[in-house]
Amino acid sequence: MPGRELAPAFTLQGAREAGLTKDQVYSLLDREEIERVGRGVYVRPDAIPPAFTALAAATTLREEATLCLTSALVHHDLSDAIPFASDIALPRGTHHPTGLANVTWHSFDPRTFEIGRECADAGQGAKVAIYSAERTLVDCFRLMHQEGSDVAHEALRRWLRRSGNTPARLLKIAGLFPKALPRIRQALEVLL
Structure with missing residues (x-):
């Protein structure tokens, strides 16, 4: 069956490299074997869990795409929010792809972009x-003016209740972000 050799998330160019024509891709779309999630970006719904669809599509376009802020809080079970769009970061100065459904792009400093960035399997x-x-908490405190102080404080409360999490571990990451460090220290003093 055509489409099984396709990556879980792919572009039209990726489909061509897998040996499919544009017409075959459209046929797969018509049969709902693949879904279009943006201009020229497709996923195999049987291969990608819905929670990772936007991120997998973004990663197909920009390898450095990273789930961040509220979306990352939800992923780590530090928030009950239901984000309308996936928060995805790219290094500042990187072109943000257009045409992806349900993505809110964020630009983070290239010097600190890799800090706390972890790889995960999105399926197949x-x-x-x-x-x-920890990095997500630091970002929420660092960007409190956008995310809201209650979001950051509630996420920190949840994180502290988990066994194995220590303020020292969080402060180590926060130390790499001078603007966030005082806010996190103050919040920890109140909560502990």
Whole structure:
């Protein structure tokens, strides 16, 4: 069956490299064997869980795409929010792809972009990047003016209740972000 040799998330160019024509891709679309998630970007719904669809598609276009902020909080079970769009970061200065459904792009400093960036399996070998819980907390405190202080504080409360999490571990990451460090120290003093 055509389409089985396709990557879980792919572009039209990727489909061509897998030996499919544009007409065969459209036929797969008509039969709902693949889904279009953006201009020229497709996923195999049997291969990618819905929670990773936007991130896998973004990663297909930009390898450095990384789940961040509220979406990463939800992934780490540090928030009950239901984001309308996936928060995805790219290094500042990188072109944000257009035409992807349900993605909110964020630009993070290239010097700190890799800090706390972890790889995850999005299904059938598709690799995606997600910021660690600690990095996500730091970003929420760092960008409190956008995310809201209650979001950051509630996520920190949840994180602290989990066994194995220590303030020292969080402060180590926060130390690499001078603007966030005082806010996190203050929040930890209140909560502990």
